[in-house]
Amino acid sequence: MDAFTDKRSESVFSLGEIALIELIKRWLGDISPCTPFGIGDDCAVLEPSNKPQLVTTDPVIFGTHVDANVSGRAAGKKLLNRNLSDIAAMGGCPRAAVLSLALPAETSITWLRDFYRGIASTARQHGVKIVGGDITDAHACFFGAFLTLHGEAASERVVTRQGARAGDLIYVTGRLGGSRIRHHYSFTPRLAEGAWLAAQPAVRAMIDLSDGLAKDILSITPVGVKPALFGERIPISNNARRWAKGTGLSPLHHALSDGEDFELLFVVDYRADQSALQRNWKKNFQKLPLTCIGHFSSPPHLPAGTIRLEKFHGYEHLR
């Protein structure tokens, strides 16, 4: 369904800003707390906390991240879930979000209602409140929703992208590739898994896969070492196999290059008991595969059979 409508009576133009904000509060329901902790003042107020605070921001833009094939509800879920995935990647627990909308007067009220309901149901699931935002006119049929999500460390520490060393092992959750078949708007952010991993001292670095394994792994690779990944170990999703039939590329290619997997990629100290870690994982997250896909190796020689990552490209914006 389209986000825009030619009929004035069905568009946000017929409401104006003030009535629209009232409707948004109704659509959000209990997800929108009362002022001063929520929508309706110059700032939202969050209670102080003695844990490290996390902040992340990611948008959903109509025409870039979603299109007329995606329902408003799925678009709203995707917006919050992609930000939740960033909180998961630091081992965090989400708390509250603000949402800045740029939209034209032609935006369909029905589509926008579904969009906010998608946000609300996802927020309810994860204990997130929508505490504020802004609405601005955009011309040229541009619809963009820019969310900023706040969280805090779930345990004692946050896990950053830095901390890997030569010899450390590389793990990934779930199966990769082919996200354009539904997965890019139906994925589950790995919050419980990220929080659990942050509580394991052997986990040294973590990132969520948003631009494709081949690109994202470079963000956790320290200077002076190289990732040695083994092709036969990469967990390839069924979607990647199906998608590959239409592209002429290999399923492995899609598992390495497609963006929007939203799985966790993390690094474990090579001296840690790997089989104990994998056993504990299975006890906690029975349904989600965990795979050791390689390790960080010191140049000049990569082990035989490792993937030449420079042959694959993740998604790069503005190109």
Place this chain on the structure above:
Amino acid sequence: MDAFTDKRSESVFSLGEIALIELIKRWLGDISPCTPFGIGDDCAVLEPSNKPQLVTTDPVIFGTHVDANVSGRAAGKKLLNRNLSDIAAMGGCPRAAVLSLALPAETSITWLRDFYRGIASTARQHGVKIVGGDITDAHACFFGAFLTLHGEAASERVVTRQGARAGDLIYVTGRLGGSRIRHHYSFTPRLAEGAWLAAQPAVRAMIDLSDGLAKDILSITPVGVKPALFGERIPISNNARRWAKGTGLSPLHHALSDGEDFELLFVVDYRADQSALQRNWKKNFQKLPLTCIGHFSSPPHLPAGTIRLEKFHGYEHLR
């Protein structure tokens, strides 16, 4: 100067995302702290604080808030300043911001550099760090910068829009109207003033003027009372007088209806010593006028000579 260019070599297309992020970090300089407290991880990390936390979000969109007559530098300053004004309105102290950009590949590198330098110089002035963000392709020559600013209470409390009662007096800082003559991108957010006012127990409610006095005052008017404002007391700016010459409307009309004044409108307990408050204000903020423009009155009768606010309109989006 225009934000867009036809020459590929002068546009962000020639850089791509990764090189652009490196450039942005360079443009921001010391305003961009090292990861994990800054740009370059899944989330930014802020240190815990025992004060109430404030969050606000406001964008600058090319074609809506700024145009080709405004330099990139002025656009960047405006973006941060309008968010700072929201922190000021709660009596807060700003700390850190994240910035989500939607821009087309045709964006001029020079314009964008000036834009970030404008943000950086304003951030330096107010002790704000830019700790994270996102960059996404936008088609159709849409440039939007969506900033979310974090702060905390400057004193013991935050001042909200709620708290006014019948009889309370209404004050405004500075002079109003005609913001389209430079003021809308050269204004100063009233941070020191907002923090000082929040420390005065007699100040009951506060807001910053962004959509025009006639509209914004309704946000601090409690149910069951009406604002009684006296026309001859409204502090009219020279810009409003100049602007009125071209519109055929009165300078007072512009002072009531123009948006983007970014002055503080606040409410003082009618039992407080008003002249002591005004004396103390003068000691602290000699150069900035403070004016008592009226009070909240109980219906059915407004005092003679008060402004009929329903005849004036502030700015309403999506109309």
